[in-house]
Amino acid sequence: MSAPVLSISRRTRETPFTRRVTEAGVRGYTVYNHMLLPTVFESVEADYHHLKRHVQVWDVACERQIEIRGPDAARLMQMLTPRDLRGMNPGQCYYVPIVDETGGMLNDPVALKFTDEKFYISIADSDLLFWAKGLAYGFRLDVDVNEPDVAPLAVQGPKAEELMVRVFGEGVRNIRFFRFALLSFQGREMPVARSGYSKQGGFEIYVTGSDIGEAIWDALIVAGADLNVRAGCPNLIERIEGRLLSYGNDMTRENTPHECGLGRFCDTQTAIGCVGRDALLRVASEGPVRQIRSFAIAGDPVPACTRPWPIYAGGDRVGQISSATWSPDFETNVAIGMIRMTHWKDGTTVEVEAPDGTRSAQVREASFI
């Protein structure tokens, strides 16, 4: 039976780039923040090889922005995350785990600081806007919380800097990793960050105003013709190899940041004001009992991982795989999952119950990079 098609409606919002994505021959989508996110163009494997060698333009408008503006903006930001934001400077991007009052993950976005009174939060797949608005209202904070007309466009791959310089000028080279600068396109200023959901390097343009989306897309495609630029998208294989986590796939509200290996982004002792602080203090000092690891799963290419696959060791259930796929470069199945501390040591052999049978797997502390 052929794969089900996606029924598209206004609710699964188009982006400022959807027409260009369609013209480029998109073959698959997912829905992310109620918006279309391309998943495949030529094939997931062909897209993967191209991404590692050349440069791609990605419609990641689904990384919706929450704009937090006003005198209490910094206070609200700190309420959201156990990462201590006092050292964050204008022009910085921070990866910020967002937790509820129980310490459960609600989102894992990147925050951009413009001033003490203005931030963007570039969100993963959940309506974080509702949580931020609820807190702002409940605590009567002096802030405006909204979703502005800003649509991220990513430029990823080893030739990304060269391409970006051609369209946004030499200033691109001075942008350090996880920093952003305000650069101009056709006279309009917009944040450009050195960041993105791949390990191949690149940038994210926070396209400000839907009306200019196709013009920027076209400028990148034209300027990069000799760089072999083409439309792409976050690549399943590359992101699992690099252990780039996906909210909703690899972690949910059930998990603390520490379980997700994000303890290094938590300063629970000093993040005074974070609503999840009390709940996280103990796990922050003692560590979690299960944690995310990479896995190499033996055998032929695995089927699509559409639900968690249990991990067993000696008959006991010790974890679950949440993302998995065949890696052409590593010539094994690569996976992300969560496993109990009794079995999370590098090299431990476990059994994975995949839909097509039980397979042997090896725990890896490092990702496949």
Add this chain to the structure above:
Amino acid sequence: MSAPVLSISRRTRETPFTRRVTEAGVRGYTVYNHMLLPTVFESVEADYHHLKRHVQVWDVACERQIEIRGPDAARLMQMLTPRDLRGMNPGQCYYVPIVDETGGMLNDPVALKFTDEKFYISIADSDLLFWAKGLAYGFRLDVDVNEPDVAPLAVQGPKAEELMVRVFGEGVRNIRFFRFALLSFQGREMPVARSGYSKQGGFEIYVTGSDIGEAIWDALIVAGADLNVRAGCPNLIERIEGRLLSYGNDMTRENTPHECGLGRFCDTQTAIGCVGRDALLRVASEGPVRQIRSFAIAGDPVPACTRPWPIYAGGDRVGQISSATWSPDFETNVAIGMIRMTHWKDGTTVEVEAPDGTRSAQVREASFI
């Protein structure tokens, strides 16, 4: 070019019924509350004719439940909606517009009242959980707000009551419209309501516990063999004919309930405690300046409505179409849209800018029933 496929992962959650839906030959999905929602089996038109004549079993597990439990449950419920809930009795279902502090719609769910201290909210497509949790935390309410393991399964169509009686017993007949009773299946009690997202009549079973999902599905399919039962899903044509609104399609956070024609579900004067009350008082007394209407759009079958189509009259933009499709029974294109009061009178002729050209359309105060 063929329609893009949906890339399914753990994040686009499977339901307790997904295996049965797959076996039944589902051909299309959308993603709704981060979960798979079937959109077509045989064809949208064949499904439509069958729904109007027979009975269908629908996987609507994506109508996730928010369970609100505790001494402040009723207070939190009233904070969420401008509908006065003081008259709501245990066993009742209320359609409740949910608004933020500006009066903008956040969701349009059905609430179920069990006791003064326990409600379910059966949500449309937004993470209402985050808003409810944010308010509960901000106001330090004594409530627990969670997503329980409850997955609605709908039984819709003219033969729905007959089928339900065979599986849940004669008690089904006593359930009035928008009421629920606790009925048993294999010894497990669960809410069964006379409700559903069609105008053909039917029920929603709030399947309590994923483990029992396939057993209930199978029991319905077996018991209904002579009723011509089969797998179905909310049908695009039938819902547009009946003007069943879809959050994210026909209304968004930009809209008040009054604009959506939901003024009859608002008691803004008496709904003391509703966070959007101040913002809505004026529009509640004076009425909105634009409102949802049905439309008959002339010409051949329209293409898929994947973004709002502008409505013009005398050169002025006066509204937009948000949902549209060809209706075999009414032999015209049927649509839902929002239009300014200058042009919302029944029978008014306007122009719709569809992707394949401008078409004439007629405003209808009533739906196509």
